[in-house]
Amino acid sequence: MTEVIEPAIETVTIDVVLSALADPVRLTLVRALDAAGDWTCGSDALRDTGVTIGKSTLSHHIKVLRHAGLIRTRVDGIRRLVTLRHDEVEQRFPGLLAMLRDPDPARAAAR
Amino acid sequence: MTEVIEPAIETVTIDVVLSALADPVRLTLVRALDAAGDWTCGSDALRDTGVTIGKSTLSHHIKVLRHAGLIRTRVDGIRRLVTLRHDEVEQRFPGLLAMLRDPDPARAAAR
DNA sequence: TCCAATGTTCGATCTGCGTCGTACTGTTCG
DNA sequence: CGAACAGTACGACGCAGATCGAACATTGGA
Numbered sequence: 001m002t003e004v005i006e007p008a009i010e011t012v013t014i015d016v017v018l019s020a021l022a023d024p025v026r027l028t029l030v031r032a033l034d035a036a037g038d039w040t041c042g043s044d045a046l047r048d049t050g051v052t053i054g055k056s057t058l059s060h061h062i063k064v065l066r067h068a069g070l071i072r073t074r075v076d077g078i079r080r081l082v083t084l085r086h087d088e089v090e091q092r093f094p095g096l097l098a099m100l101r102d103p104d105p106a107r108a109a110a111r
Numbered sequence: 112m113t114e115v116i117e118p119a120i121e122t123v124t125i126d127v128v129l130s131a132l133a134d135p136v137r138l139t140l141v142r143a144l145d146a147a148g149d150w151t152c153g154s155d156a157l158r159d160t161g162v163t164i165g166k167s168t169l170s171h172h173i174k175v176l177r178h179a180g181l182i183r184t185r186v187d188g189i190r191r192l193v194t195l196r197h198d199e200v201e202q203r204f205p206g207l208l209a210m211l212r213d214p215d216p217a218r219a220a221a222r
Numbered sequence: 223t224c225c226a227a228t229g230t231t232c233g234a235t236c237t238g239c240g241t242c243g244t245a246c247t248g249t250t251c252g
Numbered sequence: 253c254g255a256a257c258a259g260t261a262c263g264a265c266g267c268a269g270a271t272c273g274a275a276c277a278t279t280g281g282a
Contacts, residue, residue, distance in 0.1 A: 014211060014213070015135065018129060018132045018133045018138070019133045021129045021133075022129045022130045022132075022133030023269090023270080024126065027126060027129070040229095042227090042229090053270090053271075053272090054271070055228085055229065055230090056229090056230075056231080056232090056272065056273075057270070057272070059229060059230055060230095060269095060270075060271085061270090062229095075278095075279095077279060077280070078226095078227060078229090078278080078279050078280060079227085079228060079279095080229065094206050094209075094210075095204075095205050095206025095207070095210075096206070096210065098205075099125045099204050099207065100125060102125065134239090134240075151259090153257095153258070153259090164240090164242090165241070166258085166259070166260090167241080167244090167260075167261080168240070168241050168242070169259090170259060170260055170261085171239095171240075171260090171261095172240090173259095174260085186248095186249095188249065188250070188258095189248085189249050189250055189257060189258055189259090190257090190258055190259080191259065191260095
């Protein structure tokens, strides 16, 4: 089970991360990884997110997220398992993942 | 000294904030506000950031940042004072401003 | 060996948005 | 009042990036 090349977390800049997360599709992908765990490009967890894009487009978004240091891709036989780099991202950018988890402003108002 | 209309911090979503911060110019503006305090569109603190854009473009970016809940604009006579909504942003998105403060990955590596 | 399944790469297309210039608004001061 | 200043609004333009389809690569199984 080899890994696709990815940046060391210390070399990742917030600028690149922000650009990566600015796209609604990629934000959905990261949220799905955070909530439902890993998936492959054809998995149900991904399909349940409601993102309906071509597989080439999905491949593109995964590449952007990987270059931003947010996810990892492991080659597992015929498929590629996509994983959120949870601990590393939390260490490099504390609180970031928690922010993404709360899309509903109403809950913030209730705090 | 009236205030230009701005969203309540509880109604601000992370999606909009990320879109606002994804632009390099706006990121520079927020960093300048965080480091050097308030400024007006013609102030030295702003000019020192090195952003060389037309005033209509600057006005556009300020509007985007204001709609994202990150800054506040107070009308002060002939000029408009731009302020970072520091405490509110920190309350709504803890850790966000700290992330923006550290653009150099080398420092993160040294931690 | 050949085929099916899973992604990637490449080229083309198209849309969003960052940028600019100009005109306009509002404020202060002479 | 009128001129100068500070910024906004608007329309136009151009480019980066999101999207797609098709061709290609790689692996596993029949």
